[in-house]
Amino acid sequence: MDAAAPTHNPQPSGVAIKTEIVVIGAGQAGLSSAYHLTQRGLAAGRGFIVLDQSPRAGGAWQFRWPSLTLSTVNRVHDLPGMAFSEAVDTGRTEVEAAQAVPQYFAAYEERFGLNVFRPVKVAVVCRRGERFRIETDRGQFSSRGIINATGTWETPYIPDYPGRDRFRGRQLHTRDYRTASEFAGQHVVIVGGGISAIQLLNEISQVTTTTWVTRRPPQFRDGPFDQEAGRAAVKLVEERVRAGLPPNSVVSVTGLPRSPLIEAMAARGVLKRQEMFSEITATGVRWADGREQRADVIVWCTGFRSSLDHLAPLLLREDSGGILMGGRLATEVVKEPRVHLVGYGPSASTIGANRAGSAAAAELMATLGIGPAEAGR
Incomplete structure (x- = not known):
């Protein structure tokens, strides 16, 4: 399948397309959720869209900058049921992430018959009795449940400093x-203390002068970031959303790894x-x-909402x-238990998104009373 070609193009009509569950978003979290719905017997197209x-x-991933390659990006975690290496030559580390990941996702969608409708922009989701109405630029959809996996890329955050x-x-x-x-030839102020800020600071500082500013002193982490450290970081974010607080990013509580790149930047x-x-x-x-x-x-490397x-x-x-x-x-x-958010809070990381997709699929189907018999209809 051509990764650049739309999978489906629903046409506007006065009648909503009805299904049990609508998954909004086809990034890591959305595809993971769709996979787990199929594994539980819900058919793509009839049972979910x-x-x-x-x-x-x-x-x-398809919108990331060209210098972000497989050798510089944080690890791209495998989606459930299919390894990244099955679709992409991982030995070619200098291939652009904006090419490699879409290639992998397209192959994944095809293998599991996920039948993604695109391009479809969701404008609003409303309750209509026992169902939800999903209004889009390509017509209306109706479902009993929602798995929202829209991520953060469409909502960049820039703080409103005086004089901006x-x-x-x-x-x-x-x-x-x-x-x-x-x-080149310009002085660049880079704002932010996350991984993206470091990557851009490294590249830009090699061609011109820079000033790096952060709201808090950056925390550099020594030693490997193992599973135990990862679970501890995710737990901190999870505690916030379980208390109804806006989530912090997982990266904000992990610190920056003291990598060879960091050491080289310090030396420069x-x-x-x-x-x-x-x-x-x-x-x-x-x-x-x-x-x-x-x-x-x-350059505002100040994250997303x-x-x-x-x-x-x-x-x-x-x-x-x-x-x-x-x-x-x-x-x-x-x-509203009929709505699940994946890729939000503790599941914003790529590995967290996979686990969240499994939990969301199982819990939402249980809430809606969809068992093996109902799923197969």
């Missing part, structure tokens, strides 16, 4: 970054972190003590701004 707004398979609108230079977010060469002198500036001027940034730095570009606006009519949020989550792996919305 996957909607994806992207033009081809690959989730957010006055800056005469260029501002961009991580998701807008393509190549370091476009910044580019890891001289500055505290966060207090305002942005027309020509740069200014700190509270009056220090100023001229800048041509500000969960893309959940289409679920707003369901009134899922608490006063805290978060969503109270329950279930075995904190995928079930407590206010």
Whole structure:
């Protein structure tokens, strides 16, 4: 199957397409959920439908910058039932992640007959009696349950610092970054202390001058990040969503690994972190003590927020701004158990998304009373 070709193109009509469960999003979490629905006997197309707004398979990976290769990206975890190496030559480490992952996802969709509808952008999800109405740019769908796997890529976060609108230079977010060469000869301020900030700082600092600023001092982690450390990090994020608080990213509680890349950057002198500036001027940034730095570009590596606006009519949020989550792996919305969020909170990592897909499929089918007999109809 051509990875760039849409799998299905539903046409608008006055009659909603009805199914038991709609999966919104076909990234790692969405495909994992769809796989586990099929393993529990629910047929793609009749029992559940996957909607994806992207033009081809690959989730957010297809939009990543070209220099993000299999050798530089954090590990791409296998989807359940099919290894990454079955679709991609993992020996070619310099292949772009934006090519390799879509190739893998497309092969996965074909192998398990997931019949993803794309491109379909979900505008809003509403309750209609005992069912949900899913309104999209390609018509309406109706389901008894929802597995939402829309991730964060569509909701980049840029903090509103004083003077941001006055800056005469260029501002961009991580998701807008393509190549370091476009910044040659310019001074670039890079904001953020996560893995993406480090990757962009490394590349850009090799072609021009940079200033690195973070809100908190970066935490560098020594030693391997083993399963025990991973479980501890996920547990911290899970505790927040089970309390109805907005999730922190899993990376925010793991720290940055002291890798050979980090050591090389330190040796080059580019890891001289500055505290966060207090305002942005027309020509740069200014700190509270009056220090100023001229800048041509500000790159905001400040993360993303969960893309959940289409679920707003369901009134899922608490006063805290978060969503109270329950279930075995904190995928079930407590206010509305017929809705599961995967790729949210503790399942935002690629390995967490696989486990969350399994839990969401099992728990949602149980909530809807879909057993083996019903699933096979």
